[in-house]
Amino acid sequence: MIIVTGGAGLIGSNLLAGLEERGHDDLVLVDWLGTQDKWRNVAKRALAAVIHPPHLMDFLHRQGSAVSAVFHLGANSATTETDGDRILEQNIAPSLDLWEWCTTHGIRLIYASSAATYGDGTAGFDDDPDPAALARLRPLNLYGWSKHVVDRRFMTLAGQGRHPRQWVGLKFFNVYGPNEYHKGDMRSVVARLFPQVREGQPARLFRSYRDDYPDGGQKRDFIFVDDCVQAMLWLLDHPEVNGLFNLGTGAARTWVDLATSLFAALGREPHIEFIDMPESLRAKYQYFTEAGMDRLRAAGYDRPFTSLEDGVARYVRDYLAMPDPYR
Numbered sequence: 001m002i003i004v005t006g007g008a009g010l011i012g013s014n015l016l017a018g019l020e021e022r023g024h025d026d027l028v029l030v031d032w033l034g035t036q037d038k039w040r041n042v043a044k045r046a047l048a049a050v051i052h053p054p055h056l057m058d059f060l061h062r063q064g065s066a067v068s069a070v071f072h073l074g075a076n077s078a079t080t081e082t083d084g085d086r087i088l089e090q091n092i093a094p095s096l097d098l099w100e101w102c103t104t105h106g107i108r109l110i111y112a113s114s115a116a117t118y119g120d121g122t123a124g125f126d127d128d129p130d131p132a133a134l135a136r137l138r139p140l141n142l143y144g145w146s147k148h149v150v151d152r153r154f155m156t157l158a159g160q161g162r163h164p165r166q167w168v169g170l171k172f173f174n175v176y177g178p179n180e181y182h183k184g185d186m187r188s189v190v191a192r193l194f195p196q197v198r199e200g201q202p203a204r205l206f207r208s209y210r211d212d213y214p215d216g217g218q219k220r221d222f223i224f225v226d227d228c229v230q231a232m233l234w235l236l237d238h239p240e241v242n243g244l245f246n247l248g249t250g251a252a253r254t255w256v257d258l259a260t261s262l263f264a265a266l267g268r269e270p271h272i273e274f275i276d277m278p279e280s281l282r283a284k285y286q287y288f289t290e291a292g293m294d295r296l297r298a299a300g301y302d303r304p305f306t307s308l309e310d311g312v313a314r315y316v317r318d319y320l321a322m323p324d325p326y327r
Contacts (some may be wrong), residue, residue, distance in 0.1 A: 001048065001066045005030040005056065005094075006074030010180040011112065011228055013041035015071060017327050018189040020045055026066075030056050031074060034182070040326050041179040043198075053090075057097060062127045064105050069166075069236060072098050072111040078186055079116060085252065091146035099154060102164035109164040110235055113244065114149050115173040115221070115289050116144030126292040127171055129155050129244040140284040151244060158242070166239045170232070173227040173248030173291050176311070177225030178319040178327040188222075189255065192314055193262055193311040194320045203259040203270075210287055215274040216256035219288045221248035224311035234301055239300045248291025261309045265316035 002019060006012040008027035016027055028049045033039045051059050060067065076090040095111065102109040118125050119138040130136070136154050139145040141325060150169075157163055176188035193203045205216045213219075227240075231247055256272060263270045276284065306314070319325040 001026040001028060001063065001070050002037075002071070003028045003030060003056075003060075003067060004071045004073060005053065005098075006072075006112070007031050008033055008038050008041050009077075010041075010177065010183070010225060011071040011075065012071070013045075013179045014177065014225045014229050015073070015232055016042060016045050016047075016327055017289050018226075018233055022233065024141065028059075036182040036184075038182040041182070043326065053094065056094070057101065058074040060101055064101075064107075067105075067107050069108040069110070070098060070102055071232065072109060075112065075143075075146070077114075077143060079143050079309065081142050081183065084142060087142050087146045087239060091143070092149055095150045096153065099157065099164065099167075101155075102167075102221055103162055106165045108166035108236075108239060110166070110168045110170065110232060111150075111154075112147075113169045113171045114144060114147040115171050115246070115248065115291065117148040117151060117171060118286075118289065119144065120286060121288055124292070125246065125290055127244055127246040129158075131155055131159070140286070163242075164243075165241050166235075168235050169244040170228075171245065171291070172249045173221040173223055173246070175223055175225050175228055177315055181325065189258060190262055190315060191320070193259065194316065197259075197262055197266055197268065198321075200205070200268075201271075202273040203262065204273050205255045205259060206285075207274045208276065208287070209282055209285075213287050216259070216272060217254050218285075219252035219254050219290070220258075220259060220286075221252050221290045221312070222264060222308050223248050223291075224314070227305050227311075230303055231296070231301060234303070238300065243295065243299070245296045245299070246291035246295065247296070248289075249308075250291050250293035251305075252288060252290035253308050256283055257308060258312065261312040262316065264309065265313040266321075309310050
């Protein structure tokens with residue numbers, strides 16, 4: 001039995017699809033489904049159980065001997081969240097509980113961290129798990145801080161030998177791809193711009209408020225969700241690999257590159273306009289992210305990553321432009 005928390009979300013639902021395609025038939029989904037058609041992300045999956053997050057620990061205590069691995073991807077991922085108590089309840093406490101349970105029962109745990117832990121990038125984007133290196137990071141928002149708290153605690157416990165049989169933390173960078181339609185304003189820019197561009201409207205991007213970045217020249221490490229799935233499946237195949245790893249492409253691209261790729265995928269000439277960034281975001285905005293991928297490569301992962309142009313083209317062709325856009 002493999003458990004996927006956050007299994008109805010973007011990364012989790014695609015992971016469930018990848019596991020099912022491999023022949024795994026004892027998959028457990030843990031998530032809130034809500035009222036935004038999130039259930040459609042997993043409507044094609046054969047599931048052994050669907051569990052609300054507050055009931056997970058009870059389920060584990062009953063079914064623990066049957067569990068082979070836990071992928072803990074569930075979290076409140078809104079970078080605009082301001083309720084610290086909600087973040088504690090949804091992001092920090094469940095992660096600590098799962099680590100303890102997996103450690104006690106010798107179960108493998110692969111969990112989601114985030115590039116948001118790096119803050120403005122002043123301290124770099126190297127996934128150094130050393131406690132001193134982690135202590136230098138300064139996340140810019142509550143979500144990033146919650147992931148950072150968990151990373152620091154897990155690295156401390158691992159250093160003391162108190163860890164699951166396999167333990168891996170993945171600092172996901174800017175993930176895009178099918179099954180993110182429920183996320184509203186937290187959808188990738190590809191998904192948000194697609195309806196506008198398809199209808200002949202311009203792509204609207206934020207202006208830059210730094211002299212060293214032109215409008216639309218802010219950079220992100222965009223990674224197609226299938227690349228994330230392939231990396232997680234590889235980790236499942238390699239239980240000897242442990243640690244904290246970045247998961248991006250290792251190549252930062254501009255927002256203009258992304259918008260241009262979307263126009264190309266739709267066979268249109270680029271038409272980009274720049275709009276003011278809300279003042280509430282300006283002090284917390286990341287102008288550059290790029291995953292250092294040396295540690296995951298050194299661990300043995302050698303699969304190439306999808307280029308931005310190819311990833312956006314696949315997303316548009318196989319999902320966004322289709323009557324059924326779900327994987």
